[in-house]
Amino acid sequence: MSPEAPPGARTRPRRARSVVTVTLAVATLGASAVAAVPASAQQPIGVGPVPITFHMKDDNGKWFDSGLNLFGDQSLAVAEMPRLGTLGGLTTGGELSSLLNSDLAGAVGNLTQNLLGQVPLLGSLGGELGKALNLDSTLSAVKSIGATNRQAAPAAAKAENLLGQFGQQLTTMRADQPINLSSLPVGLDLQGALNDLARFAVKGPPVTVNFVVDPKESTGARNPMGLIAPEGAEGFPYDMPGGAFFGQRSIQLTEPGLYAFTDMVTPYMLGAVVVDDPLTIGLDFGKASMVNSRNLVVPTNSDIVNRLVNTFFNITNPNNWQQFKPDSENKFDAIQPPVPILQYDAAGNPVLIPNLDAYFDKKFSYPKTLSKGNQLPATPGVGEVWIDTEVEEWAGKKAVGSATKVNVTNWTVDRKIGAPSINMNNPHNMWTDKDYKYLYQTEWFSNKLDVFDRETGQFVRSTQVGQNPAHVMTETGSDKLVIGINAGNEVVELAPGGTNVLRKITVSPTGEVRHPHAHWTSADGKTVVTPNVMTNNASVIDMPTGTVRTEKTGQFPIASSMSPDSSRFYTADFLGESITCVSLAEAACADNGQKVHSKTIDLWANYSPQDGPKSGAPFGGLMIQLPVSPDGKALLGANVLSQTVTVVDPRTNKIVKDLPCTAGCHGINFGAKKGGGYYAYVSNKFSNVMQIIDVDPNGDGNIDDAKVAGQLTLDPTAATKMDGSIAGKAGYGGQGVLPIPLVYNGWAQQNQGSWRSQLTCRQLNPITQSAC
Structure with missing residues (x-):
């Protein structure tokens, strides 16, 4: 009999087994009009009827290839789940770079440590702070809703003002320190204002994800399955009784939050999608995650969710593989995307991770010193x-x-x-x-x-x-x-x-x-x-x-x-x-x-x-x-x-x-x-x-x-x-x-x-x- 869920976790109703090939994608519950978008070649952005497509390949680090290379990681994709009746949205590579902070690589990277080896304050970014925390994209969504819906205009104006105050209150906080938004003077008011606006921008169709197993790209059959999904996501864990296949299979992502996948044949193959709502601060991991292990349901600001995310980036990004030198120690410093993440703690409070890279450096003690690679036993083996x-x-x-x-x-x-x-x-x-x-x-x-x-x-x-x-x-x-x-x-x-x-x-x-x-x-x-x-x-x-x-x-x-x-x-x-x-x-x-x-x-x-x-x-x-x-x-x-x-x-x-x-x-x-x-x-x-x-x-x-x-x-x-x-x-x-x-x-x-x-x-x- 399987062990019961340990303390700190809830259980969800038991579903069919699943093992997933995990790829990370960022999807935005975008402030965009639902419009017909012509089909195109593979792209790392999905919106409504235009799906994310993962090509499951044999190549190192491209096991769930979405067409995106983010800081060396090619198992990432971006999707947009639109909100009906609004304008704008994630549709271009430039806007994608902004959302994932790849256009701020130098400035945001410096948030990890300054010249004195100390973690700096968020205010050190100056005018870039709003972009680093994705406040610019949230502000854009707020303005879009206010401009297209007269009834929403007062709520939009209030949210815009509160976003300005929010940015000011963050300047004295550390880049590696999680922030309980409810503890900020403006936090609860801002969350309330954004929730009010959401009433005027109803969610559109779910994000479609295609898994393509082409014999020209993967000589092995594959069987993707879900590892993590937001609580309430329909169809999780997405496994199929027919087993491994060549061809294409599609699933629907119905809730905002973190989704992760693995391959049931080769479970070190990983991929993920973050379905983000621009009417929140940072990229949404959701309030609670269903984890395909022991039927767990845990807050997203939990050790197991963050530990799995850290493991994901260390596996899917070959730049994060540990290199030992035969005769000397070597430094190992894992690269994580320097993006803001919105999680929720065990009490249900929204928790903002200002910079995932800085936060994981602290939580998982990066950089590390790898020992000398060759340390030979005194007694030999046989053969x-x-x-x-x-x-x-x-x-x-x-x-x-x-x-x-x-x-x-x-x-x-x-x-x-x-x-x-x-x-x-x-x-x-x-x-x-x-x-x-x-x-x-x-x-x-x-x-x-x-x-x-x-x-x-x-x-x-x-x-x-x-x-x-x-x-x-x-x-x-x-x-x-x-x-x-x-x-x-x-x-x-x-x-x-x-x-x-x-x-x-x-x-x-x-x-x-x-x-x-x-x-x-x-x-x-x-x-x-x-x-x-x-x-x-x-x-x-x-x-x-x-x-x-x-x-x-x-x-x-x-x-x-x-x-x-x-x-x-x-x-x-x-x-x-x-x-x-x-x-x-x-x-x-x-x-x-x-x-x-x-x-x-x-x-x-x-x-x-x-x-x-x-x-x-x-x-x-x-x-x-x-x-x-x-x-x-x-x-x-x-x-x-x-x-x-x-x-x-x-x-x-x-x-x-x-x-x-x-x-x-x-x-x-x-x-x-x-x-x-x-x-x-x-x-x-x-x-x-x-x-x-x-x-x-x-x-x-x-x-x-x-x-x-x-x-x-x-x-x-x-x-x-x-x-x-x-x-x-x-x-x-x-x-x-x-x-x-x-x-x-x-x-x-x-x-x-x-x-x-x-x-x-x-x-x-x-x-x-x-x-x-």
């Missing part, structure tokens, strides 16, 4: 680890991504496979055969599994398996491959070596589309579990017979793992902010000293959506991969929202602590530590480093001392062997993680020859102590 650096850009191919090999005996980047000869497309996850001859690699944005010679990096073959294959593992014993078809409804079994398709097994015996993602295979190779993002459940597949049963999980389960004895499995509930343990046979999930069939582990036990995380306490959010260590003593979960790795004791299902990772924390898998024990290797999508975690440094079986043992940059060096050259984003996009030799129960015992000689007896027999 190698492969990281899918999925967004690396390579010369000679259109698609992005590579597989990066790290020699963990000396902590060097040994090889990169970009495979430009086959245009390898967004390599997402890997596995290998029992003899370690091959590297099996999924192309997440395509329909193929690639096979490479592991030692030379040479391409061997590709096999078509289905749309958007995500993860691959082998069945122990038979060495057959199992691939999950993320944009479909099945797993595909291939012959050893990936030579041909043997069979396809649906994960949905009842027929609905489930979108399986990161599956796991049992130690004996007889059971496969798929987490199904569309249906909030997991499919348990009996491989000998192909029969399937369904188990309930939390919201949007995106990844899975198993205990080494295969008695239970775990899912990372991406939007449920939880981990679900489910027994595969008899009750095997620990719950306060008892064994139960299923157990939910709450990642938000120390988090209030309104006020934020409890200081010093573990906090996770938007968890992805979560393997259990081969000896069953630790579970590690990678969290995107909190940039932490959650450490869980799977023997008790209690959270022990969390450890830091970096931007876009995503993949984890365990490999052997020299002399005994295990390292967990952690990948990060939006930084160029991986972390190395030692879950039991002193080997006493207690994981309280789990720590980050080291870190390594994934950029190539002069000694790195490559099959081409990198054109951009070197080391970025960390997703799938494959340590070799394999040390999970069932696979560890298959190690032979020199690989076997490098492992201790306990590493070869992770849960059979009697063998040692």
Whole structure:
């Protein structure tokens, strides 16, 4: 059962699941006449019958491409929801620049800090203050209403006077400090005057948003869904039971406020729209937001809304990706649009954020100092680890991504496979055969599994398996491959070596589309579990017979793992902010000293959506991969929202602590530590480093001392062997993680020859102590 909403949040009636590709747009409930506007090519401005169109693309940072580039962010759009019977409105690029303050980049940017390192007062902008706070556009709307409606003229004159007073009262306030408008002498009167004017300018038709998935722009199928919407927005969360598609789909935005979207297949793809009413101060986020997580309804001036917005800009703007230097510290200062935002607090008071960039600098402590990229563990690992650096850009191919090999005996980047000869497309996850001859690699944005010679990096073959294959593992014993078809409804079994398709097994015996993602295979190779993002459940597949049963999980389960004895499995509930343990046979999930069939582990036990995380306490959010260590003593979960790795004791299902990772924390898998024990290797999508975690440094079986043992940059060096050259984003996009030799129960015992000689007896027999 999913955890209840934590303090600081209300719940909304439960709707169908949804995961959204998020793009940010600004829509204005414009003071403009509703008139027929001729259709045009894609533009980042929508008004009434002219829609916003997001082209969902494979290109880095253009995953929800609206045609707008705002401070390096191309997942933004602008729309106008007109008010009937008025004049003016957002219809030109110049007016758009004014609304988003891109025409004030120098002056508004200086609001963050002055030469003394102090945050200046708003009055330092002088005559630009009105433009910086969008008071000029509000004034224009007020005048337009007064000029076109005689009955509205007195209210318009009053509002115009109050706007002048309002600007004067703001001059002594800090740029990074939220302003409770009700606390200002003129605040309540101004809000009342603007509300009076709204009676004379009735809202027109809603804003239309088109999502276009063109095979020429996106080789992968997509399935956009809502992540955030204003309370009362019709149709939220906009998900469709038919699943991923090529073509076009449209939705209607019916309320002013913040809308955010993600892709249910590739949920780091984000987009957003702000539908703004010019008869308010600043760009409207709305009074309350519905968040597609735990059915939350929260005030817009809440930690979770601001944390998600900050995460949005740090993901969708490649200029905000964290760059680590190998041998020195580096400064990281995220870029946020310097725009005024109108939110509402828990008491219902309007709160003006004068400058979003300055406010987020204060709230999230920018700029930050990134540590030295290379911090090598004192004890080496065994063998190698492969990281899918999925967004690396390579010369000679259109698609992005590579597989990066790290020699963990000396902590060097040994090889990169970009495979430009086959245009390898967004390599997402890997596995290998029992003899370690091959590297099996999924192309997440395509329909193929690639096979490479592991030692030379040479391409061997590709096999078509289905749309958007995500993860691959082998069945122990038979060495057959199992691939999950993320944009479909099945797993595909291939012959050893990936030579041909043997069979396809649906994960949905009842027929609905489930979108399986990161599956796991049992130690004996007889059971496969798929987490199904569309249906909030997991499919348990009996491989000998192909029969399937369904188990309930939390919201949007995106990844899975198993205990080494295969008695239970775990899912990372991406939007449920939880981990679900489910027994595969008899009750095997620990719950306060008892064994139960299923157990939910709450990642938000120390988090209030309104006020934020409890200081010093573990906090996770938007968890992805979560393997259990081969000896069953630790579970590690990678969290995107909190940039932490959650450490869980799977023997008790209690959270022990969390450890830091970096931007876009995503993949984890365990490999052997020299002399005994295990390292967990952690990948990060939006930084160029991986972390190395030692879950039991002193080997006493207690994981309280789990720590980050080291870190390594994934950029190539002069000694790195490559099959081409990198054109951009070197080391970025960390997703799938494959340590070799394999040390999970069932696979560890298959190690032979020199690989076997490098492992201790306990590493070869992770849960059979009697063998040692």
